[in-house]
Amino acid sequence: xxxxxxxxxxxxxxxxxxxxxxxxxxxxxxxxxxxxxxxxxxxxxxxxxxxxxxxxxxxxxxxxxxxxxxxxxxxxxxxxxxxxxxxxxxxxxxxxxxxxxxxxxxxxxxxxxxxxxxxxxxxxxxxxxxxxxxxxxxxxxxxxxxxxxxxxxxxxxxxxxxxxxxxxxxxxxxxxxxxxxxxxxxxxxxxxxxxxxxxxxxxxxxxxxxxxxxxxxxxxxxxxxxxxxxxxxxxxxxxxxxxxxxxxxxxxxxxxxxxxxxxxxxxxxxxxxxxxxxxxxxxxxxxxxxxxxxxxxxxxxxxxxxxxxxxxxxxxxxxxxxxxxxxxxxxxxxxxxxxxxxxxxxxxxxxxxxxxxxxxxxxxxxxxxxxxxxxxxxxxxxxxxxxxxxxxxxxxxxxxxxxxxxxxxxxxxxxxxxxxxxxxxxxxxxxxxxxxxxxxxxxxxxxxxxxxxxxxx
Amino acid sequence: xxxxxxxxxxxxxxxxxxxxxxxxxxxxxxxxxxxxxxxxxxxxxxxxxxxxxxxxxxxxxxxxxxxxxxxxxxxxxxxxxxxxxxxxxxxxxxxxxxxxxxxxxxxxxxxxxxxxxxxxxxxxxxxxxxxxxxxxxxxxxxxxxxxxxxxxxxxxxxxxxxxxxxxxxxxxxxxxxxxxxxxxxxxxxxxxxxxxxxxxxxxxxxxxxxxxxxxxxxxxxxxxxxxxxxxxxxxxxxxxxxxxxxxxxxxxxxxxxxxxxxxxxxxxxxxxxxxxxxxxxxxxxxxxxxxxxxxxxxxxxxxxxxxxxxxxxxxxxxxxxxxxxxxxxxxxxxxxxxxxxxxxxxxxxxxxxxxxxxxxxxxxxxxxxxxxxxxxxxxxxxxxxxxxxxxxxxxxxxxxxxxxxxxxxxxxxxxxxxxxxxxxxxxxxxxxxxxxxxxxxxxxxxxxxxxxxxxxxxxxxxxxxxxxxxxxxxxxxxxxxxxxxxxxxx
Numbered sequence: 046x047x048x049x050x051x052x053x054x055x056x057x058x059x060x061x062x063x064x065x066x067x068x069x070x071x072x073x074x075x076x077x078x079x080x081x082x083x084x085x086x087x088x089x090x091x092x093x094x095x096x097x098x099x100x101x102x103x104x105x106x107x108x109x110x111x112x113x114x115x116x117x118x119x120x121x122x123x124x125x126x127x128x129x130x131x132x133x134x135x136x137x138x139x140x141x142x143x144x145x146x147x148x149x150x151x152x153x154x155x156x157x158x159x160x161x162x163x164x165x166x167x168x169x170x171x172x173x174x175x176x177x178x179x180x181x182x183x184x185x186x187x188x189x190x191x192x193x194x195x196x197x198x199x200x201x202x203x204x205x206x207x208x209x210x211x212x213x214x215x216x217x218x219x220x221x222x223x224x225x226x227x228x229x230x231x232x233x234x235x236x237x238x239x240x241x242x243x244x245x246x247x248x249x250x251x252x253x254x255x256x257x258x259x260x261x262x263x264x265x266x267x268x269x270x271x272x273x274x275x276x277x278x279x280x281x282x283x284x285x286x287x288x289x290x291x292x293x294x295x296x297x298x299x300x301x302x303x304x305x306x307x308x309x310x311x312x313x314x315x316x317x318x319x320x321x322x323x324x325x326x327x328x329x330x331x332x333x334x335x336x337x338x339x340x341x342x343x344x345x346x347x348x349x350x351x352x353x354x355x356x357x358x359x360x361x362x363x364x365x366x367x368x369x370x371x372x373x374x375x376x377x378x379x380x381x382x383x384x385x386x387x388x389x390x391x392x393x394x395x396x397x398x399x400x401x402x403x404x405x406x407x408x409x410x411x412x413x414x415x416x417x418x419x420x421x422x423x424x425x426x427x428x429x430x431x432x433x434x435x436x437x438x439x440x441x442x443x444x445x446x447x448x449x450x451x452x453x454x455x456x457x458x459x460x461x462x463x464x465x466x467x468x469x470x471x472x473x474x475x476x477x478x479x480x481x482x483x484x485x486x487x488x489x490x491x492x493x494x495x496x497x498x499x500x501x502x
Numbered sequence: 503x504x505x506x507x508x509x510x511x512x513x514x515x516x517x518x519x520x521x522x523x524x525x526x527x528x529x530x531x532x533x534x535x536x537x538x539x540x541x542x543x544x545x546x547x548x549x550x551x552x553x554x555x556x557x558x559x560x561x562x563x564x565x566x567x568x569x570x571x572x573x574x575x576x577x578x579x580x581x582x583x584x585x586x587x588x589x590x591x592x593x594x595x596x597x598x599x600x601x602x603x604x605x606x607x608x609x610x611x612x613x614x615x616x617x618x619x620x621x622x623x624x625x626x627x628x629x630x631x632x633x634x635x636x637x638x639x640x641x642x643x644x645x646x647x648x649x650x651x652x653x654x655x656x657x658x659x660x661x662x663x664x665x666x667x668x669x670x671x672x673x674x675x676x677x678x679x680x681x682x683x684x685x686x687x688x689x690x691x692x693x694x695x696x697x698x699x700x701x702x703x704x705x706x707x708x709x710x711x712x713x714x715x716x717x718x719x720x721x722x723x724x725x726x727x728x729x730x731x732x733x734x735x736x737x738x739x740x741x742x743x744x745x746x747x748x749x750x751x752x753x754x755x756x757x758x759x760x761x762x763x764x765x766x767x768x769x770x771x772x773x774x775x776x777x778x779x780x781x782x783x784x785x786x787x788x789x790x791x792x793x794x795x796x797x798x799x800x801x802x803x804x805x806x807x808x809x810x811x812x813x814x815x816x817x818x819x820x821x822x823x824x825x826x827x828x829x830x831x832x833x834x835x836x837x838x839x840x841x842x843x844x845x846x847x848x849x850x851x852x853x854x855x856x857x858x859x860x861x862x863x864x865x866x867x868x869x870x871x872x873x874x875x876x877x878x879x880x881x882x883x884x885x886x887x888x889x890x891x892x893x894x895x896x897x898x899x900x901x902x903x904x905x906x907x908x909x910x911x912x913x914x915x916x917x918x919x920x921x922x923x924x925x926x927x928x929x930x931x932x933x934x935x936x937x938x939x940x941x942x943x944x945x946x947x948x949x950x951x952x953x954x955x956x957x958x959x960x961x962x963x964x965x966x967x968x969x970x971x972x973x974x975x976x977x978x979x980x981x982x983x984x985x986x987x988x989x990x991x992x
Contacts (some may be wrong), residue, residue, distance in 0.1 A: 143531035157899030457768035
């Protein structure tokens with residue numbers, strides 16, 4: 046076959062380039078350097094009411110991103126009110142005592158900007174991407190809706206329907222999301238991780254206008270907020286506007302719930318049967334809060350185990366044995382204890398058990414024999430590359446600093462992570478992985494077809 | 503002393519007044535106050551065209567080279583003038599399978615060696631199988647630019663299709679295509695586009711049954727044969743941007759690609775035929791376990807050569823950009839609370855396009871949602887609620903603000919230059935020409951063109967969801983509906 050192809054004949058030039066190719070390949074392994082991060086220029090300040098500000102100037106284009114982060118997310122919610130943070134995020138677009146419904150969108154659109162928001166497990170954020178000249182508009186709009194949001198039953202009910210449809214679309218009609226929601230609920234029952242960010246459908250249907258108003262008054266205060274402005278802006282301009290629009294807002298006493306997260310001592314297992322052809326296997330583990338530098342080692346471990354193309358699971362279980370179709374893993378970093386998820390997709394429902402055993406065996410093999418220098422250097426090299434590429438976009442840099450600030454008041458956490466990696470050994474990676482990925486702390490979850498048969502396998 | 507006190511007192515008064523004024527501003531918020539702050543008109547942007555060199559090899563492969571030393575990185579983006587358009591009914595899906603395999607192994611390197619090489623050098627390289635073209639994208643740090651070029655050569659010139667990776671990839675593809683019958687969005691894509699594009703490669707490529715049939719009998723020789731007919735150096739153009747030395751990179755390119763020989767086959771291509779039977783047709787694909795009605799409404803549209811693309815685009819932004827202020831969002835989300843999101847889209851392909859509206863909603867509201875969309879279409883078509891000047895201004899103002907961001911990075915400008923020059927015969931100033939064109943539009947012109955191209959009478963609708971909840975609404979309204987039962991794999 047090879048010789049039938051006119052372009053596959055190995056001429057001398059190609060042989061030379063192959064030699065170079067191989068040489069580079071092996072030289073690269075031993076040439077790993079220390080990871081470096083070019084310092085990002087930013088300014089931060091705080092008002093007397095403890096409202097915080099960060100400014101990341103970048104004058105390459107005449108645009109700014111004005112974001113406001115509130116330190117509240119789904120983990121802060123009470124029983125029966127799941128999804129209330131996300132519900133409130135929707136209402137933040139419906140109007141204030143000074144602006145009728147729809148005006149916030151209209152104003153931002155009229156200057157050629159756009160706005161949106163997102164709710165996460167532990168914070169909620171809103172952003173306006175607007176031309177530089179609309180900086181004050183964004184600051185004023187956020188000040189207005191931090192204090193003067195309108196709560197109108199009719200709008201609340203209409204938005205309730207929108208959110209219910211959002212839930213149908215994002216969770217109920219997605220095999221993986223629906224299965225994951227149920228498995229996670231079982232794994233972390235009676236904790237703040239039992240439910241998803243969007244909340245249970247029943248709670249979305251029943252949350253009252255008064256409860257939404259209480260949630261707003263409790264968490265949307267200046268001392269629970271961080272404004273981040275990036276782009277074509279100077280810190281002085283933001284300082285003036287901060288003083289003008291937010292300095293007279295009174296701080297509030299924020300009473301948070303008790304974040305109980307009992308240590309898991311025995312392995313759990315849970316199966317969800319859904320209308321699917323391929324099965325999914327999920328492994329959930331407890332991890333500490335995101336300022337624990339162990340998480341950096343955990344992320345390295347997960348890349349080596351499941352994410353990289355040359356990872357143990359992809360190389361052996363997928364490519365060599367053909368018993369899985371894919372694998373992946375991630376940590377869900379939060380200001381409190383959280384979870385790591387490793388998943389693999391068995392090639393068909395009959396291979397679920399075999400794939401599970403093979404996964405357990407691969408995990409054990411790493412614990413027994415460690416990781417290789419090559420695996421460790423690959424992850425470090427990729428990390429260095431991602432740091433350099435992230436500098437293409439000031440917004441992504443600003444967001445990394447902002448999240449570390451809102452969660453831990455530690456914007457320099459990224460720098461600490463880099464120093465930590467530079468001093469980390471591969472033996473330590475394995476030791477830390479063993480600490481978090483042991484069977485007693487695991488929940489094995491399976492999403493399996495409701496009924497086998499037909500032309501499915 | 504007395505004078506000093508006066509100064510201090512005056513200073514305190516000024517400070518007090520300033521403070522008071524700052525506080526007072528907060529309490530003076532009003533629509534007028536905000537409107538004053540929103541008096542912002544963005545100037546027409548001009549995108550800087552990078553200083554590039556066109557480097558063409560004897561075999562016709564073309565490289566657009568432009569240095570950019572802002573970061574120590576190296577990026578490529580490009581196109582192969584081949585794609586799903588080259589497929590037929592018997593090999594539907596072959597382009598995606600071929601591109602996937604091209605990235606896995608080469609004649610010189612096994613799958614394991616190649617993936618290790620990529621990861622050790624932190625290289626990223628992807629091929630995307632489109633209808634008319636295969637896109638190429640890749641990047642590395644500047645220190646690994648040579649490795650990225652070598653990898654590109656291995657992928658394009660010497661892919662290996664036979665071996666364990668072939669059998670495994672086919673099996674994986676079969677499983678992932680079977681899974682599409684369990685996903686409402688994938689089912690919607692299949693039933694909408696396979697009908698709209700009909701007996702044409704664009705249509706075959708959306709028919710998962712055809713693809714599964716092909717996957718059940720494909721051999722590595724079939725892929726090699728397709729590769730030899732479609733992947734030709736003279737059909738490849740690539741933008742290269744980053745921190746490199748021009749002469750060195752030209753040498754690297756020559757060393758890697760100049761021995762690659764041309765072929766002489768020129769695959770035939772044909773236009774989509776419009777199927778009149780689809781006009782006003784409604785199909786319900788029964789998915790009993792779904793809790794929503796996933797819907798698409800649309801019709802065949804112009805090819806990429808449509809001359810009124812820019813005014814139509816501005817009209818479509820007003821109508822269905824998906825933003826909160828668009829007409830469709832205003833009615834179906836902000837007023838009625840039916841949807842979370844709704845948008846109107848155009849797909850311009852070389853041999854026939856599509857125009858369609860996407861929405862998903864509670865099954866019991868499917869008919870009401872469909873009617874609300876048509877109502878919005880008629881308001882524009884009949885001119886009862888014609889586009890307003892401020893709606894057009896808003897969208898022009900938005901584009902003037904976001905264009906510089908879309909082309910902030912040199913590789914994106916260069917990529918657009920390559921695409922427009924090579925495949926649309928446009929000048930390198932194409933982006934700036936577009937900016938001029940939309941800035942020169944009048945609302946009457948946009949209204950006229952958009953209304954002319956809206957054809958509510960030929961809308962074809964596909965709804966995926968639970969038949970039991972959806973069908974009665976349509977029956978009651980006396981509408982004829984074709985029902986396709988649950989996702990059986992034929």
